[in-house]
Amino acid sequence: MTLKQQIADLTEKLAEAKKNTYVTDTTGLHCSMGELYIDYNICGEQRHLVIDINALYPDLPFIIDQVCKQQKKDQRNILDNIKETLKDI
Secondary structure (H helix, E strand, O other), X not given: OOHHHHXXXXXXXXXXXXXXXXXXXXXXXXXXXXXXXXXXXXXXXXXXXXXXXXXXXXXXXXXXXXXXXXXXXXXXXXXXXHHHHHHHO
């Protein structure tokens, strides 16, 4: 791949990455006037995600189901790691 092709490829990947926001920690949650506000920091900059509650409400069963399944999976992985570590002691 030429340098020009690499630059074009990286430029495309950067443009795609800018379409997404990864939130590691929320700094605030509150509701007002039918909207849910989720506050978070990106590179030291305070940002807000605002979601219409009526649009979010039908998605809550799916969101809760997926979050609970992932949490259980994570807990199993951690417990398995603990068991492996204890075998080595």
